[in-house]
Amino acid sequence: MRKIEFKIKDLRLGGDSPVLVQTMCNTNTLDVDASVAQCIRLIKAGAKMIRLTTQGLKEVESLKEIKNKLLSLGYDTPLVADVHFNSEVAIAAASVADKVRINPGNFAQVHKDAQNQFAKFIQECKKYGTAIRIGLNHGSLGERITTMYGNTPLAMKEAVCEWLSMCQELDFEKVAVSIKASNTVVMSQAYKLLYEQMIKNGIVYPMHLGVTEAGNSDTGRIKSAIGIGILLKDGIGSTIRVSLTEDPENEIPAGESIVRYFEDGTADNILSLISPQIPQRCVTLSYKDLYSCSSAHAFRSEQERWNDFIIRLSLAVGTLLLENKIDEYNLTDSPYSPAVLDTLKENILQAARRKFYHPEYIACPGCGRTQYNLEETFNKVKEKTAHLKGVKIAVMGCIVNGPGEMADADYGYVGQGGGKVTIYKGKEPVYKSVPEQDALDLLLRLIEENH
């Protein structure tokens, strides 16, 4: 078996290289100064790669300016162009970005001639030494694939494999892959299926791991830790992004907490501590066990310490819950109150999809396409709907990708620009182009009428 490893600037990606933490700007890419400033903040926070929304040729030009400004200021961090729908944009971005992410579900929708456009794109990537990511999301599977395999992890795997075969035919290996979903079961199954297929084929490409539309705060971190952790535990994954509906700077410490847990030996130690108990289907851990191998890490605040703790606990027990190896856990000697730990347990059990206590939120992290104050709106939606146990509610930043990406949400709040929002019931837009100030009430009314 051959593990593909390649360089993006000075970074090594794939093979046995360390797992890299990356993130994405949520600035408008046309706003060069704001994007440069955010990139610098993200680099200082520890981002090893930064992705920027690149929806058109104007954004490719801006990306060039952003890159040059960063270089002139001494910042050489690889920049990734995030391209959807338009293969001409991907082709243009290949000469500017260090890596281009394409979404196979919607690549070449302008030209319809996906294979030829892809060949042109790869030719440009070869010419400029640009890497690519085939970044498929559960919500954006093409019609042909879903007709053949349903809307399943298998369909996701098959879709990515088709594009990897095209890369092989074109003799191009600077390829990473991702196969994300917001549901941790779907996401982990899809990655595992793809990894098994790559092993069978004898070539393992670097995998970019992430739980998409994970939301924010504790639940976003817990979902991401469980989904990413279950794969890293099995040696799957070369780079990770913890997508949060928050300032992207917050994604970096969350990603670093996950990586540190595996690198400092805690993952192995916890497994050796609890494995013999697994048949009892309930594990008992002490708070200290979570930090048994951790060299003193300087947390800047109590919030950061808490975030690290919930990620460690999710990695230790949430992954076992997701794998259905245990049904319960007990945590002893923790500095937190029983009430706080009870809520945390509910969130971990729900993220592992074992028990449902709260609504299921699907919220995108936002990007250069975001049309409104996503984080603030998402928090308002959460506040007003917290009692709706089991209801799946999506809050998405744009009308271009939002409706497709909100997957199997029961209701959706999708920003469409110009202060307007569209409210969905399933895939059906029920209230179109409503003013933002009325949108939350209409969402609540729609849910009330149907539940």
Ligand code: SF4
């Ligand atoms: S759904 Fe959200 S993250 Fe995805 S493209 Fe739209 S605004 Fe960006």
